[in-house]
Amino acid sequence: MRIGIDLGGTKIEGIAIADEGVERLRRRIPAPRHNYQATLSAITGLVADIEREIRARGSVGVGIPGAISPATGLVKNANSTWLIGQPLADDLQRLLGRPVRLANDANCFALSEATDGAAAGAPSVFGVIIGTGTGGGLVVNGRVVTGANAIAGEWGHNPLPARRDDERPGPKCYCGRRGCVETFLSGPALARDFAQHGGDTATAEEIARRAAAGDPLSCETLARYEDRMARALGTIINVIDPDVIVLGGGLSNIDRLYENVPKLWAPYVFSDCVITRLVRAKHGDSSGVRGAAWLWE
Numbered sequence: 057m058r059i060g061i062d063l064g065g066t067k068i069e070g071i072a073i074a075d076e077g078v079e080r081l082r083r084r085i086p087a088p089r090h091n092y093q094a095t096l097s098a099i100t101g102l103v104a105d106i107e108r109e110i111r112a113r114g115s116v117g118v119g120i121p122g123a124i125s126p127a128t129g130l131v132k133n134a135n136s137t138w139l140i141g142q143p144l145a146d147d148l149q150r151l152l153g154r155p156v157r158l159a160n161d162a163n164c165f166a167l168s169e170a171t172d173g174a175a176a177g178a179p180s181v182f183g184v185i186i187g188t189g190t191g192g193g194l195v196v197n198g199r200v201v202t203g204a205n206a207i208a209g210e211w212g213h214n215p216l217p218a219r220r221d222d223e224r225p226g227p228k229c230y231c232g233r234r235g236c237v238e239t240f241l242s243g244p245a246l247a248r249d250f251a252q253h254g255g256d257t258a259t260a261e262e263i264a265r266r267a268a269a270g271d272p273l274s275c276e277t278l279a280r281y282e283d284r285m286a287r288a289l290g291t292i293i294n295v296i297d298p299d300v301i302v303l304g305g306g307l308s309n310i311d312r313l314y315e316n317v318p319k320l321w322a323p324y325v326f327s328d329c330v331i332t333r334l335v336r337a338k339h340g341d342s343s344g345v346r347g348a349a350w351l352w353e
C-alpha cells in the first residue's frame with residue numbers, strides 16, 4: 057500500500073492507493089498555519105489514521121509547497137513560510153519510523169499524470185500548474201527529475217521570452233524580479249491584464265467564461281494569454297523536448313488553450329515540426345496527493 061500526503065497551505069490531504077492505482081481511502085484535514093511542530097503532528101496523525109483504517113502499513117510520500125535543499129537537507133522555496141529552514145524530511149522519517157520521500161508539489165502533479173494520468177506511458181512529461189502561481193515539474197521515464205538545486209521545472213520565474221515593447225520591464229514579481237512568466241500566466245496575472253486593457257475586475261475564471269460566450273475584450277485577453285503561454289512553453293520544448301506537457305490548476309479548465317497554444321508555439325521552437333502534445337490533467341486536484349503516493353515505485 058502506498059500512502060500519499062499533500063501538504064498544502066490550508067489543508068493536508070492523505071490518500072492510500074493500492075498497486076494498480078485504485079484509491080482505497082482519502083482524508084482531508086486543515087493544515088496548521090505558522091506552526092511547524094503542529095504541522096509535523098498533523099501529518100503523522102493523518103498517516104496513523106489512514107493505517108488504522110486500512111489495517112496495513114504503507115510507504116509514505118509527501119508533496120510539499122517547496123523543496124528540500126540538496127545542500128542543507130532543509131526546506132526552501134516554500135510559500136508556507138513556517139516550513140522554510142526546517143528539517144522536515146528528517147523529522148518525518150524519525151516520527152514515522154521509516155524512510156519518507158518528499159517532493160515539490162508540482163513534481164508530484166507531474167508524476168501522477170505521467171504514471172496513470174493524461175500522460176501515462178510518455179517517456180518525458182512536463183507538468184505545469186497554473187493557478188495562483190505557475191509551478192512546474194519534470195518526470196522522465198517515470199521518475200521525478202529533482203535537479204542539482206532541487207528546482208528542475210521551476211519555469212515560473214524565468215523571464216517571459218521574446219517580450220514585446222508593452223511587456224517590458226514587466227510586472228513586479230514577489231521573487232524580486234520583473235516580468236517573470238508567473239506575472240503573465242497566473243490567474244491573477246490574467247485578471248490584471250484584462251483590467252489593464254479596458255476590462256473590469258473579473259476573475260480569470262469569469263474572463264474565460266465571457267470569452268467562451270464571445271465577449272470581444274475577453275477573447276482578446278485570452279489571445280494575448282495564449283501567445284504568452286506559447287512563448288513560455290516554446291522555451292521549455294527547446295530545452296527539455298518533452299513528449300507531453302500537462303496542464304493542471306484552475307486555468308487548465310480553459311478549453312481553448314489546448315487547441316490554440318500548440319498552433320502558436322512553432323515560431324519559438326527550433327524544429328521543423330512540433331509533435332509535443334498539450335493536454336489537460338486527468339486527475340485534476342487529486343494529482344498532487346496521488347503523485348506523492350507514487351514517489352515510491
Ligand SMILES: [Zn+2]
Nearest residue numbers: 213229231236
Ligand atoms: Zn518571479
